[in-house]
Amino acid sequence: ISITKETLLYNIETGYGWLTNHTLPEDNYNSSFNYSKIMDTGGDLNPDRDRDSHHQDENNTFIIDLPTKINTFTVRTVFCNPQSSYQHIYVNITTNYKNYSVLSDKNVTPGECFMNTTEVNANGQLNVTLFSDSSNWMINAIMVDSGKLIGFFPGQTANITYTLKVPENESCGHLFANDIKVNFDDGMGFNQYLEATDDVLTVCDVNLNVNKFINTSATTFAPGDTIPFVINVSNDGFNNLYNVTINDDIPTGTEIKNITYYNGTNWISTTTFPIIIPELTGNNFTLISLYLNVTNTSYGEKKNHVYVRAQKAGGEYVWAEDDAFFVIGKPEVTIEKENLVPYAHPGETIKYQVKVKNKGNTLARDVIFLDFLPDDFEVVNLTSDCIEIMKFDF
Numbered sequence: 001i002s003i004t005k006e007t008l009l010y011n012i013e014t015g016y017g018w019l020t021n022h023t024l025p026e027d028n029y030n031s032s033f034n035y036s037k038i039m040d041t042g043g044d045l046n047p048d049r050d051r052d053s054h055h056q057d058e059n060n061t062f063i064i065d066l067p068t069k070i071n072t073f074t075v076r077t078v079f080c081n082p083q084s085s086y087q088h089i090y091v092n093i094t095t096n097y098k099n100y101s102v103l104s105d106k107n108v109t110p111g112e113c114f115m116n117t118t119e120v121n122a123n124g125q126l127n128v129t130l131f132s133d134s135s136n137w138m139i140n141a142i143m144v145d146s147g148k149l150i151g152f153f154p155g156q157t158a159n160i161t162y163t164l165k166v167p168e169n170e171s172c173g174h175l176f177a178n179d180i181k182v183n184f185d186d187g188m189g190f191n192q193y194l195e196a197t198d199d200v201l202t203v204c205d206v207n208l209n210v211n212k213f214i215n216t217s218a219t220t221f222a223p224g225d226t227i228p229f230v231i232n233v234s235n236d237g238f239n240n241l242y243n244v245t246i247n248d249d250i251p252t253g254t255e256i257k258n259i260t261y262y263n264g265t266n267w268i269s270t271t272t273f274p275i276i277i278p279e280l281t282g283n284n285f286t287l288i289s290l291y292l293n294v295t296n297t298s299y300g301e302k303k304n305h306v307y308v309r310a311q312k313a314g315g316e317y318v319w320a321e322d323d324a325f326f327v328i329g330k331p332e333v334t335i336e337k338e339n340l341v342p343y344a345h346p347g348e349t350i351k352y353q354v355k356v357k358n359k360g361n362t363l364a365r366d367v368i369f370l371d372f373l374p375d376d377f378e379v380v381n382l383t384s385d386c387i388e389i390m391k392f393d394f
Helices: none
Strands: 008-011 015-018 033-035 060-065 072-080 089-095 099-103 113-121 125-132 138-145 160-162 175-185 191-203 208-214 226-235 241-249 254-262 267-270 275-280 284-294 300-311 317-328 333-339 352-358
Touching (some): 072 125, 208 241, 208 300, 226 275, 226 300, 241 284, 254 275, 275 284
Parallel strands (some): 008 191, 033 138, 208 317
Antiparallel strands (some): 008 015, 060 125, 060 160, 072 113, 072 138, 089 125, 208 226, 226 284, 241 275, 241 300, 254 267, 254 284, 300 317, 333 352
């Protein structure tokens, strides 16, 4: 026995459609089916068994291709964990023989499960439609079997086709997992446990995103430094965006040195915001290079905020924003002086040691040390491990 699974690409704007060779999603927004050779009377109501649950507020029709040479089937629908104590849940089964209205106005206690079992006559295919006029309900499984189904003949295939609708408020680019499991046991010691996994990716007509980051490993900068930023503005949807406008809140203690970006036609260099890109096509992006000079007017942690606004083809606005953080540091110099030879006779030498330390978080530039000697004292030896030595008289 082998099991395969098709791939679906869901589109929030237009519904769903078939698309092969598409890598697809991780969630519990899907349905699970057991195609069983034998089911004990009453079925298995354990909600943790094969729990591939589906939350849905739209009608679902599941199309099941049936094995040939069999025309009597048992259809079981299992519901678990309804959101309210009383729900108007309906199940209709349509075959080439007749329509079966098998369930309506089912009263269920929260947290419980129940199963509906219906014997149907069908040939070739049957449709199972499930719907509710409540806001939420959960279907655990649909099971179809027949006492006359002895097994699969060599080369025989049982096909199950179903459709799902992604909720309108689902986020763009969300990846869902949709798994199916099949158990086979011939009752004589041979069994198989099979599983097929597929994913579903929700996409949108447009999906505006922005990502801003510092294009260096450093996060602390000093007055006089230049901070390189990159702003990545992307449209991850299918349709184009227009009048993409980028604004940037320049932090205190910094000023713009240069901005470079691609407007869809040419590379532009400027020193001011906003930046306007006339069109950003679907599944495309543009990069903005921003350099800020650090002044000496403000210190501490800084937040560089960028926000983007764009228009859809119909004029509707969409927004995106992001932050990049950095620190403007400053040096903090301390000095200690110690007399290593406190007493000396005339003509002898006195030795001093001076320790200068930068306890800040940035480089201390152009540090000048002056030592005012007593009258008639002369420096005979002067060394340092980090500064340039210069002697002068005045």
